[in-house]
Amino acid sequence: MVVRKDSDFLNDKDYTGLIATSSNRRKSQWIDRYEKHSTCNIRGNVQTRIKKLRESNWDGAIFAAAGLERLELSHEIAMVLDWMIRRLLKVLLRWFAEKMIRKQQLFAKNSTTKKPLCVQASKEIS
Incomplete structure (x- = not known):
């Protein structure tokens, strides 16, 4: 899952996006798909991570869908990354x-x- 302010940047092949995630598996899959993007680490509980996303210059952050749904934060989901291999x-x-x-x-x-x-x-x- 990507929690994002605006996902239009994904359509621009020349855009150098910045995505936050703490998972090496998710980082490698993201970079494989969006070669010009970078990733950075994000720590803290889910609510803290969402707050960090809002206060940062990141283009998005990748979260596990199950975690967001369990915490009743599905409204934060901007898009489902159905191409990403799950755990x-x-x-x-x-x-x-x-x-x-x-x-x-x-x-x-x-x-x-x-x-x-x-x-x-x-x-x-x-």
Whole structure:
């Protein structure tokens, strides 16, 4: 989520925006999409962060939707960043990647031991 005074700046490809967030995951996703923008850290509870946004020269701040909704601050939401990967999806992607790496390691190990891959994998995983 972005809490913003005005989101028109997102349509200007040459604009060098400044977005506040404390999440490295959100920073990297934002910069990947808006290469000319910068990010800065923001600390404090949600209400403090919203106050800091209003008093700053930042163009916006990224918040978790669940946190804003839980605190009944949905009216602060200027736009939903549905293109941004959420934490749960990140965890699932990491789990899947680790499984794939483990399978590759087992396959590489199997190629030197000549054991059937399914036998080696069942021993290694269990």
